[in-house]
Amino acid sequence: MSPSWISTRHVDPVKEGNATGTPPSSPICVFLLVVTIGLGVGLGVGLTRSHEQDGSASTEPSPPLGNITNATTGTFWKPTAGTPWQIVLEYALNDTSIDVPVYDIDLFTNPASTIDSLHAMNRSVICYFSAGSYEDFRPDSGNFTKDDYAKPLDGWPGEWWLNTNSSNVRNIMRARIALAASKGCDGVDPDNVDGYDNDTGLDLTEDTAINYLTFLAVEAHSRNMSIGLKNAGGIVNATLDMLQWEVNEQCGQYDECEDFQQFLDAGKPVFRIEYPSSAPDISTTTLDGICNNTAAVGFSTVVKLMDLDNWVEYC
Ligand SMILES: *[C@@H]1O[C@H](CO)[C@@H](O)[C@H](O)[C@H]1NC(C)=O
Ligand SMILES: *[C@@H]1O[C@H](CO)[C@@H](O)[C@H](O)[C@H]1NC(C)=O
Ligand SMILES: *[C@@H]1O[C@H](CO)[C@@H](O)[C@H](O)[C@H]1NC(C)=O
Ligand SMILES: *[C@@H]1O[C@H](CO)[C@@H](O)[C@H](O)[C@H]1NC(C)=O
Numbered sequence: 167m168s169p170s171w172i173s174t175r176h177v178d179p180v181k182e183g184n185a186t187g188t189p190p191s192s193p194i195c196v197f198l199l200v201v202t203i204g205l206g207v208g209l210g211v212g213l214t215r216s217h218e219q220d221g222s223a224s225t226e227p228s229p230p231l232g233n234i235t236n237a238t239t240g241t242f243w244k245p246t247a248g249t250p251w252q253i254v255l256e257y258a259l260n261d262t263s264i265d266v267p268v269y270d271i272d273l274f275t276n277p278a279s280t281i282d283s284l285h286a287m288n289r290s291v292i293c294y295f296s297a298g299s300y301e302d303f304r305p306d307s308g309n310f311t312k313d314d315y316a317k318p319l320d321g322w323p324g325e326w327w328l329n330t331n332s333s334n335v336r337n338i339m340r341a342r343i344a345l346a347a348s349k350g351c352d353g354v355d356p357d358n359v360d361g362y363d364n365d366t367g368l369d370l371t372e373d374t375a376i377n378y379l380t381f382l383a384v385e386a387h388s389r390n391m392s393i394g395l396k397n398a399g400g401i402v403n404a405t406l407d408m409l410q411w412e413v414n415e416q417c418g419q420y421d422e423c424e425d426f427q428q429f430l431d432a433g434k435p436v437f438r439i440e441y442p443s444s445a446p447d448i449s450t451t452t453l454d455g456i457c458n459n460t461a462a463v464g465f466s467t468v469v470k471l472m473d474l475d476n477w478v479e480y481c
């Protein structure tokens with residue numbers, strides 16, 4: 167039985183290593199341009215409207231809408247392109263021996279003391295949670311309603327795609343981001359924001375995802391935390407300005423690393439994960455094939471097992 171959170175991965179176990187698994191690239195340049203301009207010009211209006219429409223009674227204070235601009239001027243942590251990292255989601259972190267300046271760890275399973283000790287080692291901490299799926303095993307799972315989610319994530323029991331427009335869902339995510347702040351996380355890694363690419367049973371469009379990322383970014387920034395994009399190559403241009411990094415899975419395997427180059431060009435890290443099927447016994451040839459990828463020069467690459475345990479290999 168696989169841990170449910172594995173569904174967060176841009177992984178289809180059936181298709182792994184199969185060239186037909188390459189997701190279609192998005193022919194939406196004009197659309198994104200319009201959206202980008204719309205974001206720049208009308209962001210405050212759009213956010214205000216969505217809050218009013220859903221009539222949400224938030225449990226946390228709504229952040230000032232103006233904070234979206236502090237993606238540039240805010241004082242929150244902003245990692246630079248090429249920063250090495252480690253990611254462990256399988257269990258609460260119990261191995262801090264990898265000497266890298268960034269750790270990406272699970273928001274719920276790790277206590278504040280773990281984050282404190284990483285800080286004491288001069289490391290920054292990104293806290294992971296699923297923003298786009300309902301997981302039935304989280305401490306706050308009971309807060310979701312049946313109306314909040316639709317189809318299960320294909321191949322990953324215990325997870326369902328969330329309606330990211332739902333005010334209830336957004337309130338829960340606001341509480342999760344507040345939890346990250348209370349634990350001292352420097353940033354958050356919200357997963358499963360690319361439902362528009364999947365058979366979710368919901369009308370999740372790229373527009374919906376951009377609106378949702380904007381909501382999440384305002385919530386994180388207003389609490390002095392940074393935030394990144396997870397996979398979601400189709401909305402890179404539209405969200406780049408407000409986000410501080412990209413966490414990518416398997417861009418080498420699926421030949422889509424160029425989709426994330428914009429982050430690097432903006433001086434922001436692309437935290438890239440590859441999951442070679444032979445791991446943890448990877449040959450030099452396999453490692454070279456991952457590391458020599460000319461479309462991923464400057465990416466922060468880790469080679470991991472799909473369960474994202476402590477094991478890691480670097481280029
Ligand atoms: C979501 O869609 C992407 C792109 O088509 C695919 O690679 C991925 O496996 C899908 N995820 C799930 C959980 O079905
Ligand atoms: C993103 O922006 C870059 C640089 O402006 C451009 O080359 C690329 O085509 C854009 N991608 C999409 C999907 O719009
Ligand atoms: C925000 O976070 C940064 C980076 O950790 C820190 O230097 C700064 O003091 C924090 N600002 C506030 C207002 O807490
Ligand atoms: C970390 O915890 C996992 C799960 O409990 C365990 O299997 C693993 O051996 C532990 N590793 C270390 C280095 O303590």
Ligand SMILES: *[C@@H]1O[C@H](CO)[C@@H](O)[C@H](O)[C@H]1NC(C)=O
Nearest residue numbers: 249266267268287288289290
């Ligand atoms: C702490 O980490 C930062 C960022 O990686 C680095 O610039 C700085 O030199 C480190 N400080 C010490 C005392 O190691």
Ligand SMILES: *[C@@H]1O[C@H](CO)[C@@H](O)[C@H](O)[C@H]1NC(C)=O
Nearest residue numbers: 225305306309337338341342
């Ligand atoms: C969700 O559940 C937790 C734990 O049961 C509770 O403390 C919290 O206030 C609830 N509300 C939200 C919006 O997460």
Ligand SMILES: *[C@@H]1O[C@H](CO)[C@@H](O)[C@H](O)[C@H]1NC(C)=O
Nearest residue numbers: 329330331368369370374377
């Ligand atoms: C979310 O809202 C957008 C408009 O902001 C709409 O186009 C879309 O259909 C909605 N999606 C869902 C799942 O309700």
Ligand SMILES: *[C@@H]1O[C@H](CO)[C@@H](O)[C@H](O)[C@H]1NC(C)=O
Nearest residue numbers: 451452453454455456457458
């Ligand atoms: C990767 O680069 C190394 C060093 O430049 C080279 O020796 C190796 O043959 C390359 N491997 C692949 C698979 O391209």
